[in-house]
Amino acid sequence: MQKSLRPSTPNMARPTTKDLARVAGVSRATVDRVLNGREGVKSETVEKVTAAIRELGFVRNLSAANLAKSKSYRFIFVLPRSGDQFLDEILRHIHEAGEVFASDMIWAEVQPIDENDPHQIAAFLATLSPGDVDGVAIMAPETPQLRDAMTRLAERGVCALPFISNQALSGDNLVGIDNRAAGKTAATLMGRFIHAPRGQILVIAESMQSRDSLERRLGFDQVINDSFSHLTTLPSLETYGSADRAERVITAATQRNPDIVGVYVMSSEARIPLEVLEKADLPQQIVSIAHERTPFTENALRNGNIDALITQDPGHLVRSAIRRLRALSDNLTTSTSQEKIRIEVLIATNI
């Protein structure tokens, strides 16, 4: 009984390509050809080698392989230069991850761009060629120019990944969350948190031009209409990132609608609208839900000024993008379960 609890094999040396060659009855050169999928090996020989791989449980030693290839990766994050707090977090994590991944021969850089100038983005992407860069993660609104540029980039052999900002074209390899589901999540919490028998919900965005906001709004409205029909959602207010404009449109909306019981801030920059709302001093207690964890929103959550946050982990976003870019440029498949970005729900107790 005690014996059965003893760890099985003490320190078995892991099989190497040499062992493979011996067991398969071929030379190391042939093993190499099979392992790296080179031409000119008879199919039965391939079989012998793969059989040996299975038999020995051979796993390629990545350290040795990387060393031999002396390959290094260079990835570029193309990000808007407008510095809201969420972007700052992303930047911080890129630099942090850069240090960690440095020992794996991975360099991550940031290229700020003007997200509203599709030509500039396209022009930048056009300058990239393999040899310079191994992969690009792009956070920018989807435009025909960008789509074209990304297609040409792929043709030239530089892999690209949409990052956070949703792009319909490249659907399932987006590194980011399903914004429609995020909107639904916000709506469900909103609906269940509001106890008033009826009322209106203020919806605030930076701009409804962006696909992200549109999808969040779509999901939000769907759930409110289907499951919380005693509540109504007001038309989206757009701040365009300006505090002045935010103040104007929000105060106008609050005066026009005395029955506001909830506020949903869709944009990743929640500070401006929420500060305006606080000054507005609404008649009743309202439930407010926002997106993304920033120093401001985190603090507001603790104070009770925000009731819930819908977030995506910036560190995970960055690391996932890097891992997936590396897998792409090595033509590997990623372990998908690890790479799914979760829609996180934060309340005061699980910050």
Place this chain on the structure above:
Amino acid sequence: MQKSLRPSTPNMARPTTKDLARVAGVSRATVDRVLNGREGVKSETVEKVTAAIRELGFVRNLSAANLAKSKSYRFIFVLPRSGDQFLDEILRHIHEAGEVFASDMIWAEVQPIDENDPHQIAAFLATLSPGDVDGVAIMAPETPQLRDAMTRLAERGVCALPFISNQALSGDNLVGIDNRAAGKTAATLMGRFIHAPRGQILVIAESMQSRDSLERRLGFDQVINDSFSHLTTLPSLETYGSADRAERVITAATQRNPDIVGVYVMSSEARIPLEVLEKADLPQQIVSIAHERTPFTENALRNGNIDALITQDPGHLVRSAIRRLRALSDNLTTSTSQEKIRIEVLIATNI
């Protein structure tokens, strides 16, 4: 303008120890002595080398280092053999992670133990010695015997980490969530989801012997009492993992208390109690909150039988434990931000 957007340095080779030696004006042997903290180097020489490290931005090539050391890690997960669905998930992820980490020369194994027999656990840990094993992640209730065994293990140079199951002693290096905060999170959602003006909350656990359940209960009660005083919490019901007993105690409780408006299932195995409750056919709609994502709870969430789940990502738990064990056995510091296990909130829309 276009020019400023061009990526800066094409493919700069990374500095090696040779470069360090050249720049510092010493030999590669001395660089090696400094890098690996060996004795017998004058402090000014150390300074010269560290200055060169800073100047060149040298980062040790981990692939090469690992290869040279030809070090491999062997980690053991000591887990209860009682097979609830959450444990099954953990097991699955250990095996999955095992394949991924295999290329990093890391082997992860599972040692099932009878979690209620502290002597058996202690006896097993006593068989482990460095050379056999590099690290152990232990999921078991805290007992004096276990504490002793872990201390002796550490003295022998095998590092150990409490895993999921909270152990007070080793406080901050637990791989898992803060169960008190998890209980608080459950309570906050419970309180806000319940619209009834008053009512009682059923609390079900597998056993209140375990520290985890105690802490969850503590956090839960604190928030209900402080913030939702119109609700009252009933004494914890213990199922001891038996369906029969669960049925008995739960039906007894529901008959005794007609005003139940919420159910909080604290144990990681929510299936049994929830199935019993469904049969019980309570008078009013109740809000139910449970822990851990399993095939059953996930399905119940989709069906609306569960309103929210408080979870910890099993894949993340496993990978984090492995990374931290490696860091421990290399005497490195882990990048803490990545290793914090989040208390996740799942509702039907963000599964």
Place this chain on the structure above:
DNA sequence: AAAATTTTGATGCACGTGCCTCAAAATCGT
């Protein structure tokens, strides 16, 4: 100043894989 000690240099092998060349062997087509 000589001896003892500490500090440094020079050099080489090892780790496991990728990649290369050249020749030998096997197989094919006629």
Place this chain on the structure above:
DNA sequence: ACGATTTTGAGGCACGTGCATCAAAATTTT
């Protein structure tokens, strides 16, 4: 049976670091 072609073998260098040895140089102690 011959040449042409495909397939395999043998061998070696490279990657960057860890680790070892032994001698040379610098520094301290006597």
